Amino acid sequence: MAEGMDFAQKIAEDKAIRGNMDKIGRKILIMSGKGGVGKTTVTVNLANALVDSGCTVGILDTDLHGPNVAKMLGCEKEILTTENDGKTFYPVEARPGLKVMSLAFAIEPDSPVVWRGPMKIAAIRQFLAQADWGELDYLLIDSPPGTGDEQLTVCQTIPELTGTIIVTTGQEVAILDARRSVSFSRKMGVAILGVVENMSGFICPGCKTEIPIFGIGGGKKMCEQMGVPFLGRVPLEVPLMEAEDAGKSYLGMQPASPSSAALKAIAEIINSGTAVSSHRSTDFAGSASCAPSACSSCSSNCSSRKGE
Numbered sequence: 001m002a003e004g005m006d007f008a009q010k011i012a013e014d015k016a017i018r019g020n021m022d023k024i025g026r027k028i029l030i031m032s033g034k035g036g037v038g039k040t041t042v043t044v045n046l047a048n049a050l051v052d053s054g055c056t057v058g059i060l061d062t063d064l065h066g067p068n069v070a071k072m073l074g075c076e077k078e079i080l081t082t083e084n085d086g087k088t089f090y091p092v093e094a095r096p097g098l099k100v101m102s103l104a105f106a107i108e109p110d111s112p113v114v115w116r117g118p119m120k121i122a123a124i125r126q127f128l129a130q131a132d133w134g135e136l137d138y139l140l141i142d143s144p145p146g147t148g149d150e151q152l153t154v155c156q157t158i159p160e161l162t163g164t165i166i167v168t169t170g171q172e173v174a175i176l177d178a179r180r181s182v183s184f185s186r187k188m189g190v191a192i193l194g195v196v197e198n199m200s201g202f203i204c205p206g207c208k209t210e211i212p213i214f215g216i217g218g219g220k221k222m223c224e225q226m227g228v229p230f231l232g233r234v235p236l237e238v239p240l241m242e243a244e245d246a247g248k249s250y251l252g253m254q255p256a257s258p259s260s261a262a263l264k265a266i267a268e269i270i271n272s273g274t275a276v277s278s279h280r281s282t283d284f285a286g287s288a289s290c291a292p293s294a295c296s297s298c299s300s301n302c303s304s305r306k307g308e
């Protein structure tokens with residue numbers, strides 16, 4: 001229970017969370033073991049790809065100490081609007097079809113967030129209970145590295161979490177930690193939609209040789225060893241990093257680049273609903289208009305599609 005909260009408040013908050021989450025089709029946690037491997041990059045670009053294909057998407061930034069989603073979407077100067085004596089928040093609309101909820105909208109740019117676990121748990125639950133997303137096809141939840149308070153709170157609080165996407169580089173040190181994210185998802189009973197190997201090779205602009213700066217192939221190998229789906233490799237591209245600093249959609253700016261193509265292909269896999277977890281089938285509750293794929297057995301909206 002969040003610190004300082006009595007039982008009745010907790011029940012009311014759980015009810016509010018369920019009410020909000022019931023209006024959202026697929027709820028996906030993006031996580032990694034190691035820091036800086038590209039969770040926010042994958043989150044933001046998947047969101048843009050899904051919106052480009054007609055879905056409505058929300059991003060919940062649970063990286064409370066380093067909330068970068070708003071900056072990468074170019075909406076960091078926005079402020080949250082509230083209603084109902086501050087009890088209802090309205091996520092910021094980064095572009096039509098894409099809403100964002102982040103602590104970045106409520107704090108000064110240089111302010112550190114010096115919070116221990118109970119404060120973080122309370123803040124995430126408050127986002128989930130009080131943010132009015134309306135109806136969405138997807139909620140993508142960006143997280144800090146590791147398997148701590150933030151990931152645990154998301155997994156234990158969001159009813160029918162669709163699954164996790166685990167981001168890693170191909171480097172052995174990153175893979176070591178990504179394996180922990182796989183084990184964490186299994187321990188939580190949450191489906192693993194798949195693994196993305198980010199910064200996977202850099203094409204030298206001069207000689208066109210692929211340079212394995214952070215390794216290549218480690219993510220796929222781990223997937224084979226651990227029996228989880230591999231979603232794809234996203235190469236390292238300097239203009240992608242520059243687009244993020246400028247708060248622009250790289251998919252919009254460079255739709256044909258290898259990174260854009262890889263990110264769009266990953267979004268298509270997710271949106272097709274065909275990703276299969278090693279743990280349980282990742283069929284999706286609350287089908288979205290842009291999203292559903294028919295049950296592979298009977299081609300209809302049968303109970304197997306709802307994970308029942």
Ligand SMILES: Nc1ncnc2c1ncn2[C@@H]1O[C@H](COP(=O)(O)OP(=O)(O)OP(=O)(O)O)[C@@H](O)[C@H]1O
Nearest residue numbers: 035036037038039040041199235236237240241244
């Ligand atoms: N494929 C890529 N090509 C070029 N730059 C990239 C790529 N992926 C990520 N980056 C850059 O690498 C840095 C780290 O990426 P990002 O912030 O997405 O990682 P993260 O895992 O969310 O980090 P943290 O663990 O700090 O939350 C950022 O500056 C981002 O712009």
